[in-house]
Amino acid sequence: MxxxxxxxxxxxxxxxxxxxxxPLHERVKQHSSVAVRKQLEESQYWPEERLRDxxxxxxxxxxxxxxxxxxxxxxxxxxxGFDPARDLHSLDDLARLPLMDKAVIRANADRLKASDxxxxxxxxxGGSTGEPLIFYIGKERVSHDVAAKWRATRWxxxxxxxxxIVVWGSPIExxxxxxxxxxxxxxxxxxxxxxxEMSAAKLDGFVARIRxxxxxxxxxxxxxxxxxxxxxxxxxxxxxxxxxxxxxVTSERLYDEQRAQISSTFxxxxxxxxxxxxxxxxxxxxxxxxxxxxxxxxVVEILGADGKPVPRGKSGEIVVTxxxxxxxxxxxxxxxxxGVLGTQQCGCGRGLPLLQEIQGRSTDFLVAQDGTVMxxxxxxxxxxxxxQVQAFKITQESLDLTRVQVVLAAPLETPAFDTLRRQIExxxxxxxxxxxxxxxxxxxxxxxxxxxxxxxxxSKVATGSIAA
Numbered sequence: 001m002x003x004x005x006x007x008x009x010x011x012x013x014x015x016x017x018x019x020x021x022x023p024l025h026e027r028v029k030q031h032s033s034v035a036v037r038k039q040l041e042e043s044q045y046w047p048e049e050r051l052r053d054x055x056x057x058x059x060x061x062x063x064x065x066x067x068x069x070x071x072x073x074x075x076x077x078x079x080x081g082f083d084p085a086r087d088l089h090s091l092d093d094l095a096r097l098p099l100m101d102k103a104v105i106r107a108n109a110d111r112l113k114a115s116d117x118x119x120x121x122x123x124x125x126g127g128s129t130g131e132p133l134i135f136y137i138g139k140e141r142v143s144h145d146v147a148a149k150w151r152a153t154r155w156x157x158x159x160x161x162x163x164x165i166v167v168w169g170s171p172i173e174x175x176x177x178x179x180x181x182x183x184x185x186x187x188x189x190x191x192x193x194x195x196x197e198m199s200a201a202k203l204d205g206f207v208a209r210i211r212x213x214x215x216x217x218x219x220x221x222x223x224x225x226x227x228x229x230x231x232x233x234x235x236x237x238x239x240x241x242x243x244x245x246x247x248x249v250t251s252e253r254l255y256d257e258q259r260a261q262i263s264s265t266f267x268x269x270x271x272x273x274x275x276x277x278x279x280x281x282x283x284x285x286x287x288x289x290x291x292x293x294x295x296x297x298x299v300v301e302i303l304g305a306d307g308k309p310v311p312r313g314k315s316g317e318i319v320v321t322x323x324x325x326x327x328x329x330x331x332x333x334x335x336x337x338x339g340v341l342g343t344q345q346c347g348c349g350r351g352l353p354l355l356q357e358i359q360g361r362s363t364d365f366l367v368a369q370d371g372t373v374m375x376x377x378x379x380x381x382x383x384x385x386x387x388q389v390q391a392f393k394i395t396q397e398s399l400d401l402t403r404v405q406v407v408l409a410a411p412l413e414t415p416a417f418d419t420l421r422r423q424i425e426x427x428x429x430x431x432x433x434x435x436x437x438x439x440x441x442x443x444x445x446x447x448x449x450x451x452x453x454x455x456x457x458x459s460k461v462a463t464g465s466i467a468a
Contacts, residue, residue: 010159013189017161021187026146030119030139036147043296044151047351051295052091058323059299060088065114065326072111073329091299094321094332099307101334102133102278109134117327123277133278138327145281145324148294149273152284156246156271158217163189165210167220167228191215195224203231211242218247218266225249226258229265240267248273252455253358257384274358279335280322283355290346291355297323300355301332302341312341315359366396367461369433376457382427388412388420391446396459401437402428408442417442 010018023034043051063084066073077083082096105112113120113136120136150160185192191213193206206228210218218225225247232239244266249258250273259270274291275282282298283291293300299321302310310316318339322330342354366374376394383392383406391407404424412420421440428438 014161033146162216222249288348292352
């Protein structure tokens with residue numbers, strides 16, 4: 001039976017949090033997330049045409065404010081001759097504006113602030129692919145992102161106030177925890193585990209704390225949750241008897257083996273989410289499997305290598321316009337991710353459009369010596385099929401050199417490791433080119449990024465946008 005047809009009856013304390021404590025928390029912070037969530041739960045069943053009409057109305061308001069209150073866009077519109085009141089007739093007219101990327105934001109951070117913005121909060125991305133991005137978010141954007149995540153949480157018959165384990169964050173982020181935030185987490189029954197600390201001793205503690213907390217939901221990086229799940233399995237520790245209803249994962253590509261590991265160990269479905277601090281809460285998976293775009297708040301374009309839209313069902317770079325960012329606009333913002341828009345409606349009945357695929361970041365793609373662009377999975381599968389390899393990281397330094405770090409499942413004598421190394425080299429050269437240098441290094445562990453994420457594939461070779 002479909003999960004959205006199961007009537008969810010929250011526990012008394014969960015109901016208290018959902019209906020009183022969290023709304024009070026949001027009111028104190030001057031957020032409108034409660035009202036926005038109620039609107040989103042109604043509009044999610046609108047037909048896509050009606051949602052596009054709503055997007056157009058909100059886009060007009062966003063661009064009109066940008067034209068009068070945001071110095072960067074006021075000058076940009078004047079230079080390009082774009083007048084939102086005159087030139088915006090459909091969502092397709094967005095294509096008249098240039099793309100926005102991290103370099104634009106870094107060079108214009110102050111000029112992107114609306115002159116009438118109040119209470120802007122400074123945010124930054126983790127910078128796992130390079131220099132961190134500093135930007136600003138207003139209360140409207142925060143309210144809409146909280147509401148979108150809240151709506152998607154409720155699709156899975158859990159709610160704010162249900163016990164939750166969050167595996168997240170860098171040392172800097174966790175160091176920012178203060179007494180007020182700690183009190184909030186206790187009231188909301190949220191327990192935070194640091195994703196960047198993954199030693200065997202720490203993992204033993206994580207497993208024990210999860211069992212003690214008995215969460216109804218998990219939230220974290222797929223690499224971190226699957227790592228904990230694998231550790232529990234290897235230790236013979238059962239984790240599927242805790243009553244966990246769902247594991248929410250986001251911020252990294254979710255691999256099939258990670259989904260299977262998390263689901264089998266914790267005895268629950270895995271719900272994939274897609275978005276970021278900069279781009280916003282873009283899409284979330286429902287129990288029927290569809291990755292639904294938060295269309296009320298975000299316009300998604302899929303662009304080919306020529307910068308033009310590609311048809312639904314074809315891959316290209318994901319470009320977003322967040323309609324709740326009037327204080328610091330994200331308009332035609334390049335995410336650097338590659339995806340595919342769906343061609344069909346989800347079986348759940350929601351009118352929200354679908355992201356059929358999220359293939360990964362452009363840096364997850366590799367370039368062979370002959371110029372062929374391929375997804376990093378082409379090399380990942382070579383290593384996944386080797387039982388001697390427990391963990392790995394692939395770094396394409398250039399067209400002529402690729403480095404591979406491997407963590408061995410068990411110690412190997414030099415002759416055996418040399419055999420393994422030659423096997424990896426042959427497989428990689430078959431895909432990248434016979435002239436490519438492949439350096440294989442055995443290491444004790446793969447270090448995570450500063451954010452706590454693990455990246456299996458990193459390419460330093462520019463691929464541009466990718467269309468298929």
